[in-house]
Amino acid sequence: MSEEEARERLGPALWDAVPAKWNSDQDDVLVCTHVRPETHDVKSFLFRTPAPRLFRFRPGQFITIEVEIDGEAVNRCYTISSPPTRPDTLSITVKRAPGGKVSNWLHANLKPGMAIKALGPAGEFSCTFHPAPKYLFLSGGSGVTPLMSMSRTFYELGEDPDVVFVHSARTPRDIIFRNELTMMTHGMTKFRTGFVCEQMGEHRDWSAPTGYLTLPLLKSIVPDLAEREIFCCGPDAYMKNVRAMLAEVGFDRAHYHEESFSFENLSAEEKAEVQNLQAEAPNTGYTIEFTKSGRSIPCRPDQFILDAAKAAGMRLPFSCSKGVCGTCKSKKISGQVVMNHGGGIRQREIDAGMVLICCSKPLSDVVIDK
Ligand SMILES: Cc1cc2nc3c(=O)[nH]c(=O)nc-3n(C[C@H](O)[C@H](O)[C@H](O)COP(=O)(O)OP(=O)(O)OC[C@H]3O[C@@H](n4cnc5c(N)ncnc54)[C@H](O)[C@@H]3O)c2cc1C
């Protein structure tokens, strides 16, 4: 049914009373309505739009937020931890990264009534893209958020899929959403949780397993893991461990989906790519100057600026590397680029001279404010 037909059927007065869908291209402001401490180093931030709007997203998707810190606009991705079944509000759940710029700023500064900018939603890590009779959710630390949004969605829709949710944390006091997950096991007959803690911490009465997640432990919690659609999110080392365990049992990779939150550690493939680029890249092409770091690097016309920066050993924020998330958004002070983005930047930002360096190739020498 078209919007026109829906308006006709509902009647204009009723139709106009229904808030429109949030569109971050036109209206990118989110107002914080509530801050909820989840653990000693994790907080959830709830948002609404200034004028009533409905959020529509897939459980597991993320938004890219932009905050101004010391006069500089900084972008980071955060998974929407709330379910799409509560369309009037949207929450993100942020773990403090030691020394991290944005997570610490949010914890220290973002209060109800304050506004931030946001872009999205984006991402393909969602069970809604891979419906299955049985799921296994595996998370470590703040990687719980996309799986929480998926679980909350099942719970609120009154669906009762067969889900085993195994969450790993440092100690029992680090388990995010512990009470809510436990509550969900009472409300859904086929929803089970398993918590695995590295150490007991101060919880001397902790009776669940301690240590890292191992294959025997995983098999004991989920004997039928081979029959499940697996969604995994957590620190890189955790996901590497999970992939190794699944390879050991010959798990079909077509039924395994993962999301990485980190951009700090380059994967083995990325490192190899960077080394190749270094070997291949002659000092011809264009010069990219980064004003804040004071670095000038060579970049070939067929090379993305981010790849050239990585090849030169620079550490710049990025996540998706395909022009979707907006993490690498930077101000171009001069020069020309050709950019082939996937929605991670708005037209008005492009008009204002912003570029996504992961998907921009130089057409001249370029100066970037970074
Ligand atoms: C799709 C997606 C979804 C995400 N969802 C969530 C979520 O739901 N919850 C969540 O908490 N996070 C999430 N993240 C991670 C989030 O985007 C941030 O990366 C995280 O909050 C850290 O950002 P920061 O600005 O605090 O840290 P940054 O300033 O980016 O630093 C990260 C780490 O690197 C170190 N570091 C920074 N610069 C240097 C340097 N020059 N040399 C050495 N070390 C350095 C810092 O000390 C810190 O430990 C998600 C990421 C992605 C890509």
Ligand code: FES
């Ligand atoms: S890293 Fe995601 S848009 Fe560039």
